[in-house]
Amino acid sequence: MTSSHSLRTFAAGLALAFSTTVAVAATPAPTPFTATYQVSQGGQIIGEAVITLKSSGNGQWEYSNRIKGTGGIAAALGANSNETTTFRWTNGAPETVSYDYKMDAGFKNKQRHTDVNWTSGQVTVDDGKGPMTYASAPGLVDRNTTSYAIGLALRAGKQAVSLPVAVKRNVETQEFKVTGKDTVKVPAGSFQTERVVRSGDENTFSAWYAPQKYPVPVKLSQSDGGNLELQLVSYKGGN
Template sequence: MHTPNILRSLLATALLCFTGSVLAAGTPAPFTATYQVLRNGSPIGESTLRLTRDGSDWTYVSHMRGTSGLASLLGASVDETSRFRWHDGKPEALSYDYRMEAAIKSRQRRVQVDWVKDTVQVTDGGKRFDYAAKPGLVERHSMPLALGYALADGARHVALPVAVKDRVEIQRYAITGKSEVNVPAGRFDAVRVDRTDDSKNFSAWYVPKRYPVPVKLAQRAGGHLTLLLKSFRRD
């Protein structure tokens, strides 16, 4: 078992956000949701997610903490905050802050988007990267929300410009099937969405007419992680 791989896996667990009841396409709504986090089928943590209105913009905050196994022993936690504007019926990144803390390791990253100059500035590990922004830009934390709204609008194939460390990466996703999904929050008839331009084995199960992001998410890279919805409330 490689501890750094577990920690890198945990960073990705706070990717989700939720709205409840019937989703009105193109309309964000504040919420609080909790998710169970599993690695190789065993519970290792919980993630709490909150979307709030911030004037004319939106703030999406997630907090993951290790509750079992090595993640708990290390005191592992991940905090992420995204700010975005709603532009042309979809989220568009303004900033993203990431912080991972554990007994043996810590890490920070910041993304800042200037839409006047159409530039992105990333600070990661003491290094700075500057590059041009693209319309519809999101970052990894708000990516599932952007994908969910595209699905709610009827898209079956979605290409998203995502701000990564040193560039804008065009990530491609597609509906690949339908299935019944059972999670702690209930049973859902969901569509499966896979990333098609990469071999990182990202799969997510959406209910597009009700929720903008997955009821379940699974990714193999870094440790076979699975996220399952536990509870949701509209704020």
């Protein structure tokens, strides 16, 4: 498997693996932050991921996830991906308004735009091969914001999370659950965490959260798609 493919798989896995149809009661408004991660494959560092949340005005927020290849073939190819979501804050949780994905890896490029019309209740997805439209669902998120929605649910004390996620052709219900507590050491420090798995992927995907400290994982491990791992390097609140 090439490093460019692994980077693309990681971007998808990071987003998919990380997002509650249930309302999170009394959750305060979003707090801007920047989280930086180390991306590795088989013990070798191959990239850096930076997740940023900031206000975009008019009651909406921008959540971006940028991954840059910094080692091996990923660096040689200039492999990079960029995911940006605009969401509104509804019932204490993010609700997607639009989502954009772009991936550049040498000779291969990929992109996707998702737009949610909450007035008509329709989702439109276009990856360059013609738009597809389907019905939205309350609390809808996309693969980019699943991690943030999961963190908020854990912070509110949830041990199981059900998320309607906008994918290419439909709304896909994804189930996540806490399976235990672990002490995790990453470049950012040592944390007491809750281990979260995605139903159906218990043996291929795990994310570790310290939800009372951060709304995003401190570590993510994904064996499906190249034994990729993400570890938190730094977290900074504010714009």
